[in-house]
Amino acid sequence: MADARLAMMAVLDTVAATPRFSVAWGEEALLTPLMHDYAAEVPFYSALPMMEIDVPFTVDMIYALQGAGARETWLDSRITREWVVPNNLDDFFWLVLMRQPTRTGTFVIITDRDRHQITRAELDAVSLLSPHVRRAVTIGDMFEEERRTAGLFRAVVDALSHPVLIVDRAMRILFANPAAEQMLADRGTVSSTHGQLSFSYAEADAAVSRAVALGEHNEFALGAAGINVPLLRARAPAVAHVMPLARRDIRARITNQAAAAIFIAEAGCGPIPALDALAALFGLTAAERRVAGHVAMGRSRAEIAQASGVSDGTVKSQLAAIFDKTGTGDQRELQGLFRELSPPVRQSPTS
Structure with a gap:
């Protein structure tokens, strides 16, 4: 879609300065030196806190964020001299997908020098794609450590410390992992009435139900819905993420009636700002x-x-x-x- 040479998606541990996980696409001859020799030398990381979630940035847009001298710093860097220029690379689409106190998720698509300049329409198209990648990264980050030792979806879900509930299109609970069972027993943030899941905060209940129904009918139309839905009356700040399952292989659904998996996670270190809550709800x-x-x-x-x-x-x-x-x-x-x-x-x- 982007007529690109490389694409990389990663969640970085900002405390340890190491990747929690990463996925890359493109020519091995280009990827290997980038990952092993130059990744730490990219001078754009300081712009990440200033970039809006789901909004793609080009190199010129990041220059503007970083201010005077940013362009010269990039052009004079070793990565530009030894990797970018010799490989005829030029621009990129760079998105921030996750920003937590201890980790950041990013998605970068690198283009060729011979390609036409990135257009506004292309930025808008990547912006539409971004929430779907963000959903994958956000939920994938929750899975990653367990995925290293468990291969089956149910085994991974059971092993997660985060509450996870599998529901059908009518929000009937088909499966709950042990952490979710405990949360249901507490009858605080979530509850089950005749097997149907509900959230104590009405706006969150409506937002999650809408996301489940929309994801079952038309997953692409979900956009940003169902990610980071704030939950009131939680013992600690918490959010829900909705992962559509209707189009997944049956092995990743537990049952063929499954419409979505709902993950409940900590919201970070404090309350979610009203604007972010409105966007999520x-x-x-x-x-x-x-x-x-x-x-x-x-x-x-x-x-x-x-x-x-x-x-x-x-x-x-x-x-x-x-x-x-x-x-x-x-x-x-x-x-x-x-x-x-x-x-x-x-x-x-x-x-």
Whole structure:
């Protein structure tokens, strides 16, 4: 799709400065020296904290993030002189997929010098792909250590310390690993009524149910929905991730009725900001998330258009999509929803 030479996806342990896992595609003669000799010398890692999730960046866009001297630093680096230039490489699509206190997930697609310059339409296409890669990386990261010693899906799920529930399209529980069984027994964050899964936080319950139904019907249409869904009334900040199973091999589903696997994980070191919670609960795209952020700051439609560098009509369409997804009727109601979600994950004295 990107007419590229190489692609790499990895989750990096930012404390140990080592990869938790990585996957690469492309010519072995190009990949081997990059992985063994030059990966640590890439000067763009300092830009990662400034990059938005699901938004692809080109090399020029990263220069702009890093500021004066960034371009010269890259052109003068050993990796450019010894690897990029001799192999006729040029630009890239670079995405941040995961940003946790101790690890970062990235996806890089490297293009050839003879290829045409990356276009806005191509960036938009990769942006649409990004949430699906992010889902794979987020859930894959939870699997990785167990995957090294267990090969079967059920064995891996059983061994996970994270609660995992397999549900059908109607949210009936088909399987729960031991950690999930304990969570169900506690009847706090999640519960089972006549075998049907529900979450104590109504917005999370609706968001997860929507993601399960949509993933069973049209997995690609999921986009960012069902990733990092914030769960209220958790003993510690927690989120849910939905992994569609309907199109998977039966061995990766446990039963042919399975529509999705729901993973519950810690949300990091603290509450999720309201904007991130809104995006996760209602599956907002990166562009919709930015517009919603402007609304949260009290900006008018005209001010949003000016700040975003787009037409009033574009903002009007984006707002209409946001109102439809969130069930709000105007910017005032959307601001009210932000207030309800601030903070979206908090510890209750009684929980």
